[in-house]
Amino acid sequence: MLQNIRVVLVNTSHPGNIGGAARAMKNMGLSRLVLVDPEDFPSSEAVARASGATDILDGAIVVGTLEEALVGCNVALGTSARDRRIPWPLLDPRECATTALQQVELGGEVALVFGREYAGLTNDELQRCQFHVHIPSNPEFSSLNLAAAVQVLAYEVRMAWLAAEGQPTKMSKLETTAMLNTQPVTTDELELFYGHLEGVLVEIGFLDPASPRHLMSRLRRLYGRSGISKLEMNILRGVLTETQKAVRGESHKRRKDDV
Ligand code: SAH
Numbered sequence: 504m505l506q507n508i509r510v511v512l513v514n515t516s517h518p519g520n521i522g523g524a525a526r527a528m529k530n531m532g533l534s535r536l537v538l539v540d541p542e543d544f545p546s547s548e549a550v551a552r553a554s555g556a557t558d559i560l561d562g563a564i565v566v567g568t569l570e571e572a573l574v575g576c577n578v579a580l581g582t583s584a585r586d587r588r589i590p591w592p593l594l595d596p597r598e599c600a601t602t603a604l605q606q607v608e609l610g611g612e613v614a615l616v617f618g619r620e621y622a623g624l625t626n627d628e629l630q631r632c633q634f635h636v637h638i639p640s641n642p643e644f645s646s647l648n649l650a651a652a653v654q655v656l657a658y659e660v661r662m663a664w665l666a667a668e669g670q671p672t673k674m675s676k677l678e679t680t681a682m683l684n685t686q687p688v689t690t691d692e693l694e695l696f697y698g699h700l701e702g703v704l705v706e707i708g709f710l711d712p713a714s715p716r717h718l719m720s721r722l723r724r725l726y727g728r729s730g731i732s733k734l735e736m737n738i739l740r741g742v743l744t745e746t747q748k749a750v751r752g753e754s755h756k757r758r759k760d761d762v
Contacts, residue, residue: 523650
């Protein structure tokens with residue numbers, strides 16, 4: 504799907520920006536770069552800024568006009584840092600990504616079009632695009648670096664693509680650790696904890712067995728509400744054990760890695 508989305512850079516002045524755009528594209532899984540009349544390409548500066556994404560630069564197609572860059576495209580989305588005089592269907596980057604993904608899911612071809620560093624896209628070029636895309640930047644300083652603008656749109660395209668593929672947006676290792684940490688405690692473990700807690704509260708004189716005044720029910724309600732994980736339960740049990748040792752005057756030197 505992503506191979507049906509091309510990034511078109513119009514009349515770029517700085518080869519470093521072409522390299523930066525290539526890197527941003529490869530990071531997000533985009534591969535097709537089309538350069539309209541670049542001022543300096545190929546260039547070693549582009550290679551340096553691509554930081555390993557040289558395959559994207561090697562595969563880049565260089566054409567003379569935007570019209571040629573858009574051949575075979577079903578939808579072109581033109582980016583702009585500022586308001587233009589003619590009102591046009593305007594999307595934010597997220598909507599742009601959804602529109603692009605919808606189009607490629609239908610088997611279509613999409614172009615994300617970016618303008619010159621100093622002058623952006625001309626009105627004529629923007630009017631060749633069915634949609635305009637504006638990154639909602641600070642209105643008093645609205646123009647992003649070209650490669651940074653490519654990064655923002657490429658990222659949104661990736662997020663939309665991951666969602667469409669049903670793929671996770673979090674790294675699996677982190678997810679596994681997070682799952683272990685959030686593995687819920689069982690009811691019998693909770694009961695053991697309540698028993699331990701009650702014993703300690705009596706021992707430290709906070710709970711008077713002759714006059715319990717719903718203390719344990721209230722604590723059960725509190726802990727029951729909090730969805731304690733196994734890891735958190737270990738911490739609570741550790742606190743209770745150390746409290747008992749302290750009350751009983753036992754040594755309670757603890758290793759830092761006890762928990
Ligand atoms: N002075 C130019 C700015 C060009 S910045 C102008 O006023 O248009 C170079 C390119 O980066 C723009 O043509 C556009 O493709 C992209 N870009 C920069 N900031 C953007 C923004 N806030 N929203 C969308 N695209 C942006």
